[in-house]
Amino acid sequence: MFDTIVLKASGIPLNEESITRHTSILSKATTYLNRDTRALHTNYVMHDEQIPYIKYADMSHTIELQLSIPKFLYGHNIALITETDIQTFFSKLQERLYELFSIKVNHLDWIVKRIDVCRNFQVDKQVSDYIRMLGKQRFAYKNTNLTNQDETVTFSNKSSSIMFYDKQKEVKDKKGSSDLVKLAKGILRLEIRPSYNDLKKYSPKRKAVELLCPSFSDEVINKALRNVKYPSEIISLDLAWLKENKEDISKIEMYLGFQTLLMMYDESTLREIYTPSTFANRKSLIKKMTIPQGNCLKPLIS
Structure with missing residues (x-):
């Protein structure tokens, strides 16, 4: 369902002490002068073991987080989360932020940036x-x-x-x-x-x-x-058909060889190998010839 998410919530007041006491996770603090109010404001960036990226702007009282939901819940993001995991995620996130900063962010306040x-x-x-x-x-x-x-x-x-x-x-x-x-x-x-x-x-x-x-x-x-x-690809050749078309065996060989290369590499790579005229001839051959084909790969969705 979901992996990495960037969340933002505004109107979340954090005092400086609640941030600076976490010197182990505080990685950057940038202070600047607001030209309109002449007041000093600071943007903080933190890296928590559970929430890898936390940014807080004390002027707008805005907190921004980036994390992988499955890693946050289970330590890895191979298995996908389920619908029941979503409520668990919100609750655990609320608990972690309270542990760090003694704040409670309502689930409804989170806005998705990514x-x-x-x-x-x-x-x-x-x-x-x-x-x-x-x-x-x-x-x-x-x-x-x-x-x-x-x-x-x-x-x-x-x-x-x-x-x-x-x-x-x-x-x-x-x-x-x-x-x-x-x-x-x-x-x-x-x-x-x-x-x-x-x-x-x-x-x-x-x-x-x-x-x-x-x-x-x-x-x-x-x-x-x-x-x-899901383009069709040759998975086998009927011997009877091959015997019927034995006069074109050299073209069939050329067709099969070029299609194999197309399966292995993208066209931009092959254009670096062939001369422009030869590449154009091979592409023309693929379009003109009719060879019994079958789907090689199943659709990812039905």
Whole structure:
């Protein structure tokens, strides 16, 4: 459902003592002069073991937090949170802030600045196959970026992003325990960062209690996955068909070889290898030839 979230609440008075007593988590304090009131104000940045980023502005009495909901609740973000976890999250967050600063922030006061919607797809040994397939696609008004050919593909613009990646590889790269590496095996992870406008369409005031719900998560994910296409790929060749077309065997070999490369690498990479005319000829051949095909990968949603 959800992973990283950035929350903000205003009208939360904190006295300086409640902040500065936590010297172990206070990482930065910037004091400045308000030109209108001629009063000194301070912005504080803190890093708590449970809430990695806390920012407080004493002029506006605004507190801002960034944290991973599943990590906050369970210590890792491999398994997804459920609907029942949401209320637990709000309650535990309220308890932690009271422990730190002796304040109580009402659940209704939290506004969402950013939220990452996510879902796991168990695809076993086909994680790399899905990422290579997705890396060759284009989403409207978004740039496509493929990392290491089969690890991560991102579709993004200035306001939003859609990312698919190999969860087990990420856990290994971050030196996760063997138990976590095992738990992440075969997971194709989808993470979506909706735009500001997407948040406002669902909740005009971007209320956290309204956005942290299954219906918003499902709406965002289904909208993204509707754009995914599942191109047909050759999984076998009928011998009878091959014998009937033996006069074109050299073209068939060329077709199969080029399609295999397209499955392994994105077109921009192949353009660096082929001359422009040869690449254009191969693309033309793919379009003209008709070879019995079948779907290689199952749709992520039905």
